[in-house]
Amino acid sequence: MIDSKKLDPNFKYEVAKEIGGENIKHCFSCGTCTVGCPVRVLDEKYNPRKIIRMVLLGMRERVLKSDFIWLCSQCYTCYDRCPQGVKLTDIMTALKNIAVREGYIHPAFKEQARLLGEHGRLYEIEDFDNKKRNKFGLPPVKKDFEDVKKIIGSSSLKKVIK
Amino acid sequence: MKYALFLGCTIPVRSQNYEISARNVAKKLGMDLVDLEEFSCCGFPVKSTSTEAALAIAARNLAIASEKKLEICTLCNACTGVLTEANKHLTDNKELREKVNQDLKKIDKEFKPGVKIRHFDRVLYEDIGLEKINNEVSKNLKDLRVSVHYGCHYLRPKDIYDGFDDPENPKTLDKLIKATGANLIDYKDKLDCCGGAILAVQEQTALKMAKIKLDNVTANNVDALITQCPFCSIMYEDNRNKIETAFNVNFGGLPVLYYTQLLGLGLGLDKNELGFRLNKIKPTNLLEKLGVE
Numbered sequence: 001m002i003d004s005k006k007l008d009p010n011f012k013y014e015v016a017k018e019i020g021g022e023n024i025k026h027c028f029s030c031g032t033c034t035v036g037c038p039v040r041v042l043d044e045k046y047n048p049r050k051i052i053r054m055v056l057l058g059m060r061e062r063v064l065k066s067d068f069i070w071l072c073s074q075c076y077t078c079y080d081r082c083p084q085g086v087k088l089t090d091i092m093t094a095l096k097n098i099a100v101r102e103g104y105i106h107p108a109f110k111e112q113a114r115l116l117g118e119h120g121r122l123y124e125i126e127d128f129d130n131k132k133r134n135k136f137g138l139p140p141v142k143k144d145f146e147d148v149k150k151i152i153g154s155s156s157l158k159k160v161i162k
Numbered sequence: 163m164k165y166a167l168f169l170g171c172t173i174p175v176r177s178q179n180y181e182i183s184a185r186n187v188a189k190k191l192g193m194d195l196v197d198l199e200e201f202s203c204c205g206f207p208v209k210s211t212s213t214e215a216a217l218a219i220a221a222r223n224l225a226i227a228s229e230k231k232l233e234i235c236t237l238c239n240a241c242t243g244v245l246t247e248a249n250k251h252l253t254d255n256k257e258l259r260e261k262v263n264q265d266l267k268k269i270d271k272e273f274k275p276g277v278k279i280r281h282f283d284r285v286l287y288e289d290i291g292l293e294k295i296n297n298e299v300s301k302n303l304k305d306l307r308v309s310v311h312y313g314c315h316y317l318r319p320k321d322i323y324d325g326f327d328d329p330e331n332p333k334t335l336d337k338l339i340k341a342t343g344a345n346l347i348d349y350k351d352k353l354d355c356c357g358g359a360i361l362a363v364q365e366q367t368a369l370k371m372a373k374i375k376l377d378n379v380t381a382n383n384v385d386a387l388i389t390q391c392p393f394c395s396i397m398y399e400d401n402r403n404k405i406e407t408a409f410n411v412n413f414g415g416l417p418v419l420y421y422t423q424l425l426g427l428g429l430g431l432d433k434n435e436l437g438f439r440l441n442k443i444k445p446t447n448l449l450e451k452l453g454v455e
Contacts, residue, residue: 071363073357080318080319096210100211115207116219133174150269
């Protein structure tokens with residue numbers, strides 16, 4: 001049962017203000033997204049049409065606190081096939097962005113943000129890695145990127161990685 | 163033909179066989195790959211958590227290429243997607259560009275439209291061309307049966323890729339494979355995603371996605387699965403044992419080769435020049451079949 005008193009009618013406008021969230025209100029619930037989704041076929045918990053509907057209804061807290069918004073495999077199949085140009089993959093990204101600012105982040109993504117904040121790359125490079133590269137005749141790679149650390153450190157991810 | 167080689171995070175650490183083979187194939191075909199030490203992560207890993215930070219990181223890389231007046235050549239599909247998308251959005255949307263350029267000001271960089279980004283295999287297709295590739299093939303691979311997995315971000319979203327291939331019926335990599343003489347074997351649900359992006363979120367679902375793909379590919383008795391993205395290869399190769407154990411299946415040691423490794427064989431390159439000893443699943447039978455020592 002949906003409790004109408006708990007709905008936030010402004011949620012869709014909030015999503016529409018995010019980068020990539022602009023077309024949320026174009027959805028007419030045809031379900032093309034859900035039919036072609038490679039995750040949905042294996043796990044019913046992830047249902048893109050339902051998620052969009054929940055946003056449009058204003059189920060803000062349930063969506064942002066959910067684990068299902070983190071299940072999009074970012075294959076862009078629904079994005080390309082959507083007859084209304086809703087750009088679903090970008091909507092899921094927008095929802096995750098808002099969730100992070102509200103304090104909900106999946107641990108896997110927290111770790112990736114931390115690595116980028118500390119090294120500017122996804123893997124910490126040790127001397128060993130460059131020695132190995134040298135052995136294969138490959139040029140060394142840079143270990144740390146101050147610029148990237150600065151970008152992460154001054155973004156909304158700052159409080160996440162602390 | 164000069165390109166700035168964009169390696170990203172995964173390839174230089176986990177997929178050196180891809181890097182070695184790409185560099186040697188490029189050399190053989192006259193592509194000049196320039197290494198820019200300042201290229202960092204593409205931004206993909208933080209896109210889900212902060213699109214603005216991801217855009218800034220991508221734009222920083224684009225600015226570096228632009229300062230050197232070089233076009234970017236990528237090896238990883240995720241890097242290709244994120245850089246191409248950032249480039250398009252920041253070029254088309256002035257308001258967004260100004261916002262991101264404010265972030266870049268702090269590190270003395272500025273994004274300016276006009277950068278070009280293409281995947282290595284797209285460069286092969288468009289700049290080298292099928293005819294030249296076919297002419298350069300000295301070792302005919304006609305005895306090989308292979309299937310191909312494109313990887314999502316090489317094709318989608320289509321609105322960032324200027325229609326260079328059809329995401330619902332892609333042909334570029336098919337044609338590149340046929341240009342080596344190898345037999346390309348079609349299979350069920352060829353366009354399905356590898357699941358790599360949710361491996362750390364819900365492992366069982368990601369492994370199941372890869373398992374279904376391997377079921378469909380191995381149904382046709384092929385010698386190898388050809389990929390062009392390190393994430394997809396990690397799903398089909400590095401996670402093979404995990405998949406076989408989790409679902410009690412056996413894929414008979416099906417090798418996973420990067421397209422650059424397959425092409426390199428056709429170009430007559432030595433197996434060390436193609437990094438085969440770094441493949442986690444050794445393509446021993448395949449190399450024997452071709453008489454490669």
